[in-house]
Amino acid sequence: xxxxxxxxxxxxxxxxxxxxxxxxxxxxxxxxxxxxxxxxxxxxxxxxxxxxxxxxxxxxxxxxxxxxxxxxxxxxxxxxxxxxxxxxxxxxxxxxxxxxxxxxxxxxxxxxxxxxxxxxxxxxxxxxxxxxxxxxxxxxxxxxxxxxxxxxxxxxxxxxxxxxxxxxxxxxxxxxxxxxxxxxxxxxxxxxxxxxxxxxxxxxxxxxxxxxxxxxxxxxxxxxxxxxxxxxxxxxxxxxxxxxxxxxxxxxxxxxxxxxxxxxxxxxxxxxxxxxxxxxxxxxxxxxxxxxxxxxxxxxxxxxxxxxxxxxxxxxxxxxxxxxxxxxxxxxxxxxxxxxxxxxxxxxxxx
Numbered sequence: 001x002x003x004x005x006x007x008x009x010x011x012x013x014x015x016x017x018x019x020x021x022x023x024x025x026x027x028x029x030x031x032x033x034x035x036x037x038x039x040x041x042x043x044x045x046x047x048x049x050x051x052x053x054x055x056x057x058x059x060x061x062x063x064x065x066x067x068x069x070x071x072x073x074x075x076x077x078x079x080x081x082x083x084x085x086x087x088x089x090x091x092x093x094x095x096x097x098x099x100x101x102x103x104x105x106x107x108x109x110x111x112x113x114x115x116x117x118x119x120x121x122x123x124x125x126x127x128x129x130x131x132x133x134x135x136x137x138x139x140x141x142x143x144x145x146x147x148x149x150x151x152x153x154x155x156x157x158x159x160x161x162x163x164x165x166x167x168x169x170x171x172x173x174x175x176x177x178x179x180x181x182x183x184x185x186x187x188x189x190x191x192x193x194x195x196x197x198x199x200x201x202x203x204x205x206x207x208x209x210x211x212x213x214x215x216x217x218x219x220x221x222x223x224x225x226x227x228x229x230x231x232x233x234x235x236x237x238x239x240x241x242x243x244x245x246x247x248x249x250x251x252x253x254x255x256x257x258x259x260x261x262x263x264x265x266x267x268x269x270x271x272x273x274x275x276x277x278x279x280x281x282x283x284x285x286x287x288x289x290x291x292x293x294x295x296x297x298x299x300x301x302x303x304x305x306x307x308x309x310x311x312x313x314x315x316x317x318x319x320x321x322x323x324x325x326x327x328x329x330x331x332x333x334x335x336x337x338x339x340x341x342x343x344x345x346x347x348x349x350x351x
Contacts, residue, residue: 008349074089113225147163
């Protein structure tokens, strides 16, 4: 599917108003996404869509305080698109509802690199092939004047992107064995995406009451990069700075989380080794971080379970690449590709 430019939804206001603007601006995409999962969720997750609604509704009350803003944004999207909010909750509890069913699933690759004056975060989003036709760009400005730029399939909360504080986040699914009923991960990622400082981003990522873990690989203009691995009950942070780089896929890298690793995915480990190899080679040669990121995100070694992942028919454990993103933070510049970056060009948009 060739999509050379994504629709841009520009919105300002409260979380409810932001969500309503997304729902109104991407009504067709939201309805299409809901319809797809209503039809396919039993194949995708081993449960009916009605059962998924019940489970998602049971998770929502765990979100309290500041996290209620993410629920308000979802409610606004449902209003704007004319769909039931509980249907959008299913989409936004995708990890809670599907990732325990398929514990070796292949989901996403993230990179962060820092040279003097050049801080880059990059991410391949691997999920459902149906998401490609529903992708939109959203530029969301909160009532306090801060803003976020993200590419997301309509109906999902933005969980990866760049904010006006010069912070970008790539989020990767991980599989801890301590999962429990708690705050859905997408709500935490949306809240963390707004964080004004690295310290606040790490605090939000580690909020108490998480349902499960996530990995968030981040950078801030000026050269700081860091990685936050969480499970439902634990957190580990790795920091780096100018002249350094980090990569992450879908398994834990920090020793303090090794005993709760729930994934034995060879694909995740291959993608990590391959990303590390390509970055290290290009880094030694002094290549530009954004150019390195594009090369890594297009890589096919180990296909079909490669960094640039293509669909595998009838394999629910495999998430093909549905979007590719590179953020140049000093410039507040985002390069985004709908679908596989080996097939589609990146287009650029500023925050």
